[in-house]
Amino acid sequence: MEHKPKLVYITRKEHFNAAHRLYNPSWTDAENEAFFGKCANKNYHGHNFDLYVTLKGYADPNTGMVMDLKKLKTVIKTYVVDKLDHMNINQDVDFMKGQLASIENIVVAIWNQLEPHIENGQLHCIKLVETERNYVEYYGE
Amino acid sequence: MEHKPKLVYITRKEHFNAAHRLYNPSWTDAENEAFFGKCANKNYHGHNFDLYVTLKGYADPNTGMVMDLKKLKTVIKTYVVDKLDHMNINQDVDFMKGQLASIENIVVAIWNQLEPHIENGQLHCIKLVETERNYVEYYGE
Amino acid sequence: MEHKPKLVYITRKEHFNAAHRLYNPSWTDAENEAFFGKCANKNYHGHNFDLYVTLKGYADPNTGMVMDLKKLKTVIKTYVVDKLDHMNINQDVDFMKGQLASIENIVVAIWNQLEPHIENGQLHCIKLVETERNYVEYYGE
Amino acid sequence: MEHKPKLVYITRKEHFNAAHRLYNPSWTDAENEAFFGKCANKNYHGHNFDLYVTLKGYADPNTGMVMDLKKLKTVIKTYVVDKLDHMNINQDVDFMKGQLASIENIVVAIWNQLEPHIENGQLHCIKLVETERNYVEYYGE
Amino acid sequence: MEHKPKLVYITRKEHFNAAHRLYNPSWTDAENEAFFGKCANKNYHGHNFDLYVTLKGYADPNTGMVMDLKKLKTVIKTYVVDKLDHMNINQDVDFMKGQLASIENIVVAIWNQLEPHIENGQLHCIKLVETERNYVEYYGE
Amino acid sequence: MEHKPKLVYITRKEHFNAAHRLYNPSWTDAENEAFFGKCANKNYHGHNFDLYVTLKGYADPNTGMVMDLKKLKTVIKTYVVDKLDHMNINQDVDFMKGQLASIENIVVAIWNQLEPHIENGQLHCIKLVETERNYVEYYGE
Numbered sequence: 001m002e003h004k005p006k007l008v009y010i011t012r013k014e015h016f017n018a019a020h021r022l023y024n025p026s027w028t029d030a031e032n033e034a035f036f037g038k039c040a041n042k043n044y045h046g047h048n049f050d051l052y053v054t055l056k057g058y059a060d061p062n063t064g065m066v067m068d069l070k071k072l073k074t075v076i077k078t079y080v081v082d083k084l085d086h087m088n089i090n091q092d093v094d095f096m097k098g099q100l101a102s103i104e105n106i107v108v109a110i111w112n113q114l115e116p117h118i119e120n121g122q123l124h125c126i127k128l129v130e131t132e133r134n135y136v137e138y139y140g141e
Numbered sequence: 142m143e144h145k146p147k148l149v150y151i152t153r154k155e156h157f158n159a160a161h162r163l164y165n166p167s168w169t170d171a172e173n174e175a176f177f178g179k180c181a182n183k184n185y186h187g188h189n190f191d192l193y194v195t196l197k198g199y200a201d202p203n204t205g206m207v208m209d210l211k212k213l214k215t216v217i218k219t220y221v222v223d224k225l226d227h228m229n230i231n232q233d234v235d236f237m238k239g240q241l242a243s244i245e246n247i248v249v250a251i252w253n254q255l256e257p258h259i260e261n262g263q264l265h266c267i268k269l270v271e272t273e274r275n276y277v278e279y280y281g282e
Numbered sequence: 283m284e285h286k287p288k289l290v291y292i293t294r295k296e297h298f299n300a301a302h303r304l305y306n307p308s309w310t311d312a313e314n315e316a317f318f319g320k321c322a323n324k325n326y327h328g329h330n331f332d333l334y335v336t337l338k339g340y341a342d343p344n345t346g347m348v349m350d351l352k353k354l355k356t357v358i359k360t361y362v363v364d365k366l367d368h369m370n371i372n373q374d375v376d377f378m379k380g381q382l383a384s385i386e387n388i389v390v391a392i393w394n395q396l397e398p399h400i401e402n403g404q405l406h407c408i409k410l411v412e413t414e415r416n417y418v419e420y421y422g423e
Numbered sequence: 424m425e426h427k428p429k430l431v432y433i434t435r436k437e438h439f440n441a442a443h444r445l446y447n448p449s450w451t452d453a454e455n456e457a458f459f460g461k462c463a464n465k466n467y468h469g470h471n472f473d474l475y476v477t478l479k480g481y482a483d484p485n486t487g488m489v490m491d492l493k494k495l496k497t498v499i500k501t502y503v504v505d506k507l508d509h510m511n512i513n514q515d516v517d518f519m520k521g522q523l524a525s526i527e528n529i530v531v532a533i534w535n536q537l538e539p540h541i542e543n544g545q546l547h548c549i550k551l552v553e554t555e556r557n558y559v560e561y562y563g564e
Numbered sequence: 565m566e567h568k569p570k571l572v573y574i575t576r577k578e579h580f581n582a583a584h585r586l587y588n589p590s591w592t593d594a595e596n597e598a599f600f601g602k603c604a605n606k607n608y609h610g611h612n613f614d615l616y617v618t619l620k621g622y623a624d625p626n627t628g629m630v631m632d633l634k635k636l637k638t639v640i641k642t643y644v645v646d647k648l649d650h651m652n653i654n655q656d657v658d659f660m661k662g663q664l665a666s667i668e669n670i671v672v673a674i675w676n677q678l679e680p681h682i683e684n685g686q687l688h689c690i691k692l693v694e695t696e697r698n699y700v701e702y703y704g705e
Numbered sequence: 706m707e708h709k710p711k712l713v714y715i716t717r718k719e720h721f722n723a724a725h726r727l728y729n730p731s732w733t734d735a736e737n738e739a740f741f742g743k744c745a746n747k748n749y750h751g752h753n754f755d756l757y758v759t760l761k762g763y764a765d766p767n768t769g770m771v772m773d774l775k776k777l778k779t780v781i782k783t784y785v786v787d788k789l790d791h792m793n794i795n796q797d798v799d800f801m802k803g804q805l806a807s808i809e810n811i812v813v814a815i816w817n818q819l820e821p822h823i824e825n826g827q828l829h830c831i832k833l834v835e836t837e838r839n840y841v842e843y844y845g846e
Contacts, residue, residue: 006282007282008245008248008278008279009278009279009280010244010245010275010276010277011275011277013273014274015836015837017751017752018750019748019749019750019793024344024346026344027344035345035350038790038791041791041797043724043792043793044748045724045790045791045792046752047722048753062165062167063163063177064242064246065243065245085743085750086743086744086746086750087746087748088746100345100346102345104292104341104347105346108288131720131722132295132720134293134351136291136292137290137292139289139291141288147390147420148421149386149419149420150420150421151385151386151416152417152418152419154415156696158610158695159609160608160609161610182651182656184583184651184655184656185608186610186650187581187583187584187610188581188612189611189612189696200384200386200387203306203308203309204304204306204318204382205386205387207386209317210416211319226609227605227609228605228609272579272612273579299470301442302469321509323509325442325467325510325511325514326442326467327441327469327511328442328443328468328469329469329470330470330554330555368462369464370464370466373466374464374466413471414438429668429705430703431668431701432700432701432702432703433667433668433698433700434698434699434701435698447768449767450767458768458773482666485590485591486586486600486664486666487586487588487663487666487668488668489668491599492698493601522769524769525764525770527713527771531711531713555718556717556718556719557715557716557774558716559714559716560715560716561712561714562714564711570809570813571843572812572813572843573841573843574809574839574840574841574842575842576838577837577839578838623807627729627741628727628729628804628807628809628810632740
């Protein structure tokens with residue numbers, strides 16, 4: 001009855017726990033403290049981050065799926081979660097080297113990590129929830 | 142003071158519990174098992190599904206509403222929730238007959254069930270949450 | 283490595299508790315009761331409202347941020363939360379005077395309160411959650 | 424295999440939206456304002472209340488249940504939710520007449536409303552969640 | 565400073581998705597339907613179950629832990645989650661054979677599965693959440 | 706009508722974000738790594754911690770309250786949240802000096818911080834949620 005392919009958006013939620021601090025290395029410690037406040041604490045603080053990865057695409061008629069979520073889970077684990085979970089984002093994460101560890105920068109870096117590995121459908125949005133009151137989204141623009 | 146009509150999006154969340162399995166009848170059992178894994182279990186498994194129905198439209202100046210949410214609730218109950226709740230999606234649901242019971246296909250079928258019955262505003266999005274880690278959205282395209 | 287500025291969406295969630303009733307003063311009490319049902323109760327009822335404010339913009343290279351969320355929090359507190367929290371929306375809130383206290387109207391009024399005070403980035407969306415089953419979004423159109 | 428009856432605790436969550444204010448009629452308005460702050464606002468404020476009702480008892484071997492949750496839902500609706508939902512707790516609720524509308528007093532009053540109507544098992548706990556940051560429990564002591 | 569050992573309660577949450585139906589084989593189909601309503605649907609329905617396992621014990625001074633939560637996670641996975649996830653509780657689960665698949669009975673059966681494998685501390689409570697409105701707890705009595 | 710005082714339990718939820726690592730200084734780095742795995746990462750990781758503080762007591766007839774939650778909030782902020790929020794628990798927190806930074810030890814330390822400052826009612830339980838899958842409770846025993 002329904003022959004026209006339908007564009008659906010599928011989302012997988014993953015999770016990691018990490019430490020970070022907000023710190024601009026070209027500023028003095030006092031300037032960092034003045035601007036970032038307690039987020040600049042030199043011994044770091046941390047969060048439970050929730051990560052939502054959304055793809056868009058057409059369901060395959062044989063499987064009813066845009067992309068197998070088990071595969072998507074593996075891709076996210078390999079290229080993002082294993083590199084961030086229980087890590088210090090300022091010190092331990094290769095794809096954040098040389099960047100200020102703000103959630104705005106992290107969300108763009110996660111997009112860049114995942115995009116080459118999405119085989120079915122297209123990466124549509126990365127949403128990163130830092131606390132129950134703050135989150136950031138990036139649509140690749 | 143505000144005379145230009147404003148386009149607002151209203152969302153109603155409903156809920157149903159159902160069983161399903163992922164199974165392509167033109168494949169062998171072994172092929173289904175190989176592709177869908179435990180989601181193909183022949184005795185079914187199930188979920189608590191959360192359904193979000195979003196309309197867009199202009200608020201009526203007499204009521205302040207796009208559509209009375211009590212009416213929307215009744216429409217969703219009649220055409221979707223009563224047909225899915227405590228049911229087996231592969232066997233008991235007329236509007237899923239002949240379709241693979243993936244959430245991608247279910248969300249499109251729910252759109253088709255609701256769309257003819259939206260009298261005020263326009264159906265904008267159906268979001269179906271299968272587990273706390275997986276969800277699908279469909280915007281009618 | 284990344285030189286092109288990236289458009290990110292940042293969201294801050296705030297909260298207020300308020301009383302309201304749905305009531306059209308140009309209708310009789312019986313007409314209000316017939317249309318709005320228990321939502322028209324003359325002694326009011328209330329909700330815990332969750333408010334999501336989303337901005338879009340480009341991260342400042344010096345701070346990694348679109349807008350300092352501490353500043354955004356202060357703006358929301360001053361122009362919205364302090365005026366609504368523990369208040370009666372029909373009686374106590376200057377920016378709702380003369381308007382039906384529906385969530386569709388409240389969400390537009392909150393947009394108008396905040397928009398002049400967003401200094402970095404652009405106001406993108408106001409989302410107001412009235413109950414765990416109902417919410418409204420407004421994108422300024 | 425298991426012959427000894429097992430003591431299980433079953434909980435049903437229900438929901439109501441209501442207005443209230445904290446106000447001691449034997450104090451002056453200034454004293455109320457000084458003690459209760461914005462919670463004393465004379466035009467009321469409101470909340471979405473979540474109510475958890477817990478029974479304890481032994482599962483009936485014929486039904487596997489302590490008490491049919493459909494029956495428990497009906498009892499809670501009749502004696503509690505229908506009397507509180509979309510109401511003003513200070514003015515509209517018979518079983519709160521003459522009492523300060525604090526959650527501590529409401530939770531005891533809800534216990535007294537329900538206890539005579541629990542036919543299977545025993546009322547064990549009433550938990551009332553006022554906001555995502557405040558809740559009260561009462562065990563009948 | 566603190567020498568007396570302290571009794572702490574630690575909880576691990578796990579998750580499984582399963583199908584079930586409420587059905588007493590010694591009743592007729594009509595009797596099952598009359599008592600259990602749509603929960604008796606012969607083609608099954610299903611849920612996302614959240615499982616909370618609580619131990620009590622004294623923290624080991626060398627590790628600061630009652631029991632390594634990674635080990636507890638493995639025990640729960642082996643003896644409970646792998647046997648229930650994506651399964652039909654009435655048909656596929658050895659430790660539920662011959663029992664009515666009510667959450668009251670499932671929670672006791674899960675206790676019996678786990679108890680012999682808790683090496684540090686003591687099993688204190690099993691809580692099983694069937695829907696956002698229903699849950700059951702069992703303390704081994 | 707109700708003259709006997711009623712024992713009620715009130716809970717306040719607060720929140721902090723912090724970094725920590727699991728590390729026993731009397732073990733080698735290799736031993737720490739072997740036992741604690743990625744939780745021992747030398748550059749720290751972090752969490753959003755939810756803290757629930759429960760008091761028990763009798764409601765004051767003049768206020769309807771066990772303890773003014775605004776006061777309790779201030780006590781928790783002064784003695785716990787201000788010392789933990791955006792901090793490194795291993796390095797920055799006076800009341801955790803010399804202790805392994807496990808949640809079992811943190812929860813006992815929080816009890817000791819708060820107990821001398823509870824003026825109405827009695828401290829009943831501290832619950833600390835580290836991730837959506839792990840939490841610890843302590844009742845002062």
